[in-house]
Amino acid sequence: MxxxxxxxxxxxxxxxxxxDLGGTKIGTALVNGxxxxxxxxxxxxxxxxxxxxxxxxxKQTIYQVINKSxxxxxxxxxxxxxxxxxxxxRIGIVYSAPNLPGWEGVPICRIIENEFRVPVFLENxxxxxxxxxxxxxxxxxxxxxxxxxLGTGIGGGLIFDGKIYHGNKFAAGEIGHVIVNKDxxxxxxxxxxxxxxxxxxxxxxDRIVDLTKKVNNSTGENISKIDIDxxxxxxxxxxxxxxxxxxxxxxxxxxxxxxxxxxxxxxxxNPKMVVLVGGIANEGDNLLxxxxxxxxxxxMKIMLEDLQIVLGNLREKAGVMGAAALLWHIEET
Amino acid sequence: MxxxxxxxxxxxxxxxxxxDLGGTKIGTALVNGxxxxxxxxxxxxxxxxxxxxxxxxxKQTIYQVINKSxxxxxxxxxxxxxxxxxxxxRIGIVYSAPNLPGWEGVPICRIIENEFRVPVFLENxxxxxxxxxxxxxxxxxxxxxxxxxLGTGIGGGLIFDGKIYHGNKFAAGEIGHVIVNKDxxxxxxxxxxxxxxxxxxxxxxDRIVDLTKKVNNSTGENISKIDIDxxxxxxxxxxxxxxxxxxxxxxxxxxxxxxxxxxxxxxxxNPKMVVLVGGIANEGDNLLxxxxxxxxxxxMKIMLEDLQIVLGNLREKAGVMGAAALLWHIEET
Numbered sequence: 001m002x003x004x005x006x007x008x009x010x011x012x013x014x015x016x017x018x019x020d021l022g023g024t025k026i027g028t029a030l031v032n033g034x035x036x037x038x039x040x041x042x043x044x045x046x047x048x049x050x051x052x053x054x055x056x057x058x059k060q061t062i063y064q065v066i067n068k069s070x071x072x073x074x075x076x077x078x079x080x081x082x083x084x085x086x087x088x089x090r091i092g093i094v095y096s097a098p099n100l101p102g103w104e105g106v107p108i109c110r111i112i113e114n115e116f117r118v119p120v121f122l123e124n125x126x127x128x129x130x131x132x133x134x135x136x137x138x139x140x141x142x143x144x145x146x147x148x149x150l151g152t153g154i155g156g157g158l159i160f161d162g163k164i165y166h167g168n169k170f171a172a173g174e175i176g177h178v179i180v181n182k183d184x185x186x187x188x189x190x191x192x193x194x195x196x197x198x199x200x201x202x203x204x205x206d207r208i209v210d211l212t213k214k215v216n217n218s219t220g221e222n223i224s225k226i227d228i229d230x231x232x233x234x235x236x237x238x239x240x241x242x243x244x245x246x247x248x249x250x251x252x253x254x255x256x257x258x259x260x261x262x263x264x265x266x267x268x269x270n271p272k273m274v275v276l277v278g279g280i281a282n283e284g285d286n287l288l289x290x291x292x293x294x295x296x297x298x299x300m301k302i303m304l305e306d307l308q309i310v311l312g313n314l315r316e317k318a319g320v321m322g323a324a325a326l327l328w329h330i331e332e333t
Numbered sequence: 334m335x336x337x338x339x340x341x342x343x344x345x346x347x348x349x350x351x352x353d354l355g356g357t358k359i360g361t362a363l364v365n366g367x368x369x370x371x372x373x374x375x376x377x378x379x380x381x382x383x384x385x386x387x388x389x390x391x392k393q394t395i396y397q398v399i400n401k402s403x404x405x406x407x408x409x410x411x412x413x414x415x416x417x418x419x420x421x422x423r424i425g426i427v428y429s430a431p432n433l434p435g436w437e438g439v440p441i442c443r444i445i446e447n448e449f450r451v452p453v454f455l456e457n458x459x460x461x462x463x464x465x466x467x468x469x470x471x472x473x474x475x476x477x478x479x480x481x482x483l484g485t486g487i488g489g490g491l492i493f494d495g496k497i498y499h500g501n502k503f504a505a506g507e508i509g510h511v512i513v514n515k516d517x518x519x520x521x522x523x524x525x526x527x528x529x530x531x532x533x534x535x536x537x538x539d540r541i542v543d544l545t546k547k548v549n550n551s552t553g554e555n556i557s558k559i560d561i562d563x564x565x566x567x568x569x570x571x572x573x574x575x576x577x578x579x580x581x582x583x584x585x586x587x588x589x590x591x592x593x594x595x596x597x598x599x600x601x602x603n604p605k606m607v608v609l610v611g612g613i614a615n616e617g618d619n620l621l622x623x624x625x626x627x628x629x630x631x632x633m634k635i636m637l638e639d640l641q642i643v644l645g646n647l648r649e650k651a652g653v654m655g656a657a658a659l660l661w662h663i664e665e666t
Contacts, residue, residue, distance in 0.1 A: 086635055144501045158602075165493055167603025168477045171635045177600040179631070180515070182593045191596070191631040260515045263524070264597060267510040269491075270500025298512065298524045302419055302504045 015071050017062055018324025019081045020125065023047055023099025026054075028061040029317070030069045030076075031324040035136030037317065039069040051102035059115055078119045078327035079112055082128030082319045088170050092122045121326035125149075125319050126173060127164050129312075130157020132322025133275050137314040145273040146265050147312070148175055150258075150280035154196045158269070176200060178264055180257045198257040201233050201279060207250045208236070215246065237283050255287065259294025266299045266307060277312035284311065348404050350395055351657025352414045353458065354387075356380055356432025361394040362650065363402045363409075364657040368469030370650065372402040384435035392448055411660030412445055413454045415461030415652045421503050425455045454659035458482075458652050459506060460497050462645075463490020465655025466608045470647040478606040479598050480645070481508055483591075483613035487529045491602070509533060511597055513590045531590040534566050534612060540583045541569070548579065570616050588620065592627025599632045599640060610645035617644065 013032055020027040022045060030039040041064055045054060058081075066073065085097030092109025109120040123131065130147030139145045143162045149155040154176030158165040165172055176196035177189050184193025185207070197203045209228055231239075240251035262274055280287060292309050299307075312318050346365055353360040355378060363372040374397055378387060391414075399406065418430030425442025442453040456464065463480030472478045476495045482488040487509030491498040498505055509529035510522050517526025518540070530536045542561055564572075573584035595607055613620065625642050632640075645651050 156601075160493055160498055161496075163494075165602075168605035168640075169603055169635060169638055171633070172601065172603040174600045174603075174633060174636070177633055178597050179593050179600075180512075182513070182589065189600075189633045191600075191633070194600075256515065260512050264511050265601075267507045267512075267522075267524075267527075268489075268505065268598075268601075269498075270502055270505040270507075272501040300504070300507060300510055300522045300524070302502060303507070305502055307501075 013075055014077050015069075015075050016077055016324040016327040017065060017079045018128075018320040018322070018326075019058060019061070019079065020128070020319035020323055021045070021054075021058065021081060021083050021100070022125070023084060023097075026058060026061055027317075027320045028058075028065050029320040029324055030065040030071060031136075031321060033328065035321060035325075037321070038071065039065040040317075040320070041065055041068070045100070047100045051100070051106060054100065054103075055106075055108070055111060058112070062112075062116065073116075076116070076118055078121060079116060080121045080123065080128070080323035080326035081108060081112070082123050082125040082323040083108070084125045086169075086171055087122050087124055089122050089124075089164075089166060090170075092120065094122070119327065121323075123164070123323065123326055124155075124157075124170070124173070126155030127157040127166075128320075128322035128326070129155075129277055129314075129318040130159055130173075130275070130322065131164060131325055132314050132318040132320070133277065133312045134159050134322075135325035135328060136321050137275075137318060138310050138312055139273050139275055142273045144269070144271045145275060146175075146269065146271045147275040147277060147318075148262075149278040150200065150276060151278035152201050154200045160269075175261060175265070178261050180260045180264075195257055195261040199254040199261070199280070204233070204236060204250060204254050207253075208247055211246060211250065233279060234282070237286060241286070255290045256294060258287075259291050259298070262291060262295050262309065263298045266295060266303045270303050272306060272308065274307070274309045275312045276310070277314070277318050281311050346408055347410050348402075348408050349410055349657040349660040350398060350412045351461075351653040351655065351659075352391060352394070352412065353461065353652035353656055354378070354391065354414060354416050354430075354433070355458070356417060356430075359387075359390060359394055360650075360653040361391075361398050362653040362657060363398040363404060364469075364654060366661065368654060368658075370654070371404065372398040373650075373653070374398055374401070378433070380433045384433070384439060387433065387436075388439075388441070388444060391445070395445075395449065406449075409449070409451055411452045411454065412449060413456065413461070413656035413659035414441060414445070415456050415458040415656040416441070417458045419502075419504055420455050420457055422455050422457075422497075422499060423503075425453065427455070452660065454656075456497070456656065456659055457488075457490075457503070457506070459488030460490040460499075461653075461655035461659070462488075462610055462647075462651040463492055463506075463608070463655065464497060464658055465647050465651040465653070466610065466645045467492050467655075468658035468661060469654050470608075470651060471643050471645055472606050472608055475606045477602070477604045478608060479508075479602065479604045480608040480610060480651075481595075482611040483533065483609055484611035485534050487533045493602075508594060508598070511594050513593045513597075528590055528594040532587040532594070532613070537566070537569060537583060537587050540586075541580055544579060544583065566612060567615070570619060574619070588623045589627060591620075592624050592631070595624060595628050595642065596631045599628060599636045603636050605639060605641065607640070607642045608645045609643070610647070610651050614644050 086095040094106040097103040112120040147157040156173040156175030177194045181193040187194040419428040427439040430436040445453040480490040489506040489508030514526040520527040
């Protein structure tokens with residue numbers, strides 16, 4: 001297959017390919033060392049077709065970005081993959097991925113290396129997003145930073161002393177499962193009162209559904225006019241700002257508990273920067289201003305001296321660019 | 334002064350001197366590379382006499398352990414100091430120490446180096462205790478570990494990838510100021526609902542005093558027979574076990590919130606080991622068993638796979654041995 005690659009009009013320089021493997025989409029980007037995306041494509045994952053089909057699809061997307069970009073294969077220095085689930089970055093194995101059926105113990109690095117004959121690096125998707133913001137985004141040059149991915153769930157990436165921190169079993173960074181209220185609602189992780197249960201999109205929606213049921217039950221009639229399935233997160237935040245009693249307190253809780261979570265991170269880890277990415281971060285200042293207000297009123301003075309809490313600036317490309325940048329991580333150290 | 338040191342009967346090998354500078358006591362130990370304490374002395378700090386007197390006292394204690402041990406000065410490879418307050422380990426400066434009047438911007442490493450002509454290392458006292466358990470204690474050989482110092486306050490040391498993690502402003506590890514209840518009582522740090530307000534000796538005592546006042550006010554008479562000032566922490570835990578209504582719930586809270594705090598650490602940082610040291614850790618299994626039960630029922634499965642929660646085994650010497658071991662940290666890396 002390698003021989004199929006168009007070899008005329010070749011571009012020189014150092015390039016890397018990043019893959020953001022999600023439950024619904026595969027994003028693939030060809031990136032240079034300055035973080036310029038030379039080519040980007042997105043395909044449906046069709047995860048239900050099984051592991052082998054998805055792996056072939058990944059290979060195809062890699063061939064596509066190479067072909068479209070007309071970069072000489074010799075100038076592709078590596079490939080990085082971000083995967084939503086527990087992995088071992090050192091040995092390049094995906095242990096499992098809840099949204100990707102069949103992905104259990106997959107030696108993805110070896111599989112892709114065998115096809116393209118370049119080094120392949122693996123990371124958890126939240127770590128990849130953090131690394132993207134660290135190498136190419138808002139946290140460029142920052143040694144100690146924490147990235148929160150605020151979406152359907154809440155994940156996180158911890159960058160300590162300029163490196164991704166993995167923990168003992170490569171599982172560190174589960175910011176969504178920091179307990180913010182020990183008597184809070186049950187969480188998918190088996191615990192309860194986790195940040196994710198309050199401040200993720202799923203947490204917010206679930207709490208609105210629960211409250212709606214309670215209100216309807218207690219009044220004996222269907223007073224709720226909220227059609228939760230057709231309401232975007234942006235709509236929910238807007239309704240809260242307009243004072244809708246059914247969502248206001250829940251959104252207030254979401255923001256305040258996110259403040260609690262970040263205060264915990266700040267007092268514990270003394271980062272220079274906390275970066276918010278993901279769908280909920282699209283709320284921008286509506287989210288950032290009250291969260292900062294909470295953290296700056298509650299965290300220790302010494303931790304606040306040189307702290308920045310900011311939105312990421314790579315948006316939905318953080319993961320794919322971070323995956324591409326895994327190569328430079330290795331080369332630098 | 335160096336010439337005053339007794340030079341007969343000299344011991345050879347590599348030795349280090351550790352100093353645990355506290356608000357009330359200065360502990361000084363001469364330790365070999367295997368972690369055997371060859372000499373140990375403890376003096377009152379008399380901190381109110383001021384910085385210069387205390388610095389001289391530190392020098393005297395160093396001379397004393399050297400003289401008593403009869404170790405050849407050439408075999409003393411370094412000195413380490415643990416200080417209760419914000420410091421910069423890199424440049425060897427104590428920024429401040431709440432319990433040591435006058436200790437502001439003190440270049441303690443340079444001062445001690447000028448006297449003894451060996452490398453001098455500085456750490457925050459909680460980091461020193463963590464390092465002691467890591468190099469000589471229960472966490473020997475463990476790369477990712479977290480040490481909680483449970484005493485008057487609650488501090489912590491974070492060991493990531495085999496090194497002390499300092500954070501951006503050398504302030505990381507304030508485990509006592511992890512928020513465990515956002516609506517909880519005010520904390521000395523300026524925040525509220527911190528772990529320290531529930532699970533430190535001061536937190537437990539303050540809450541008992543508050544509850545006693547409330548009970549006495551509401552009944553209009555002094556039903557409380559607790560003389561809090563003359564009650565040891567061990568007495569308080571014992572009374573709780575016996576069912577004393579005035580302390581039972583408060584001790585239960587202290588243990589449960591400690592469980593919350595450790596669950597937060599475990600889900601966030603995926604350590605291999607969590608080590609409990611300090612006065613409250615002397616409760617042993619009475620503390621350890623319920624705390625482990627909480628964490629193992631609430632933390633994520635993947636984080637629990639290879640997790641140990643244990644008591645430190647250096648007891649009150651963790652800090653002084655960790656200070657001594659700072660030398661080997663530097664030599665090893």
